[in-house]
Amino acid sequence: MSRGEWLDQRIATETLKKVRQGFLEISKKKKKRIIVIDGNRELKKVFEEIKNLTLQKIKES
DSSP states (O other), X not given: OOXXXXXXXXXXXXXHHHHHHHHHHHHHHOTTTOOOOOTTSOXXXXXXXXXXXXXXXXXXX
């Protein structure tokens, strides 16, 4: 990896961390509107959580 590629990757990583941190801060203020989901789990478990939360929100509206 060249120095330029390394620098680009580092900037991209830092930017993503800042964006993620911003979303996490917003989620603390808007708990009813924003739900944080742990995407580091098995895909099927993430899908099931999203599906269940979506169905719950639909029933509430």
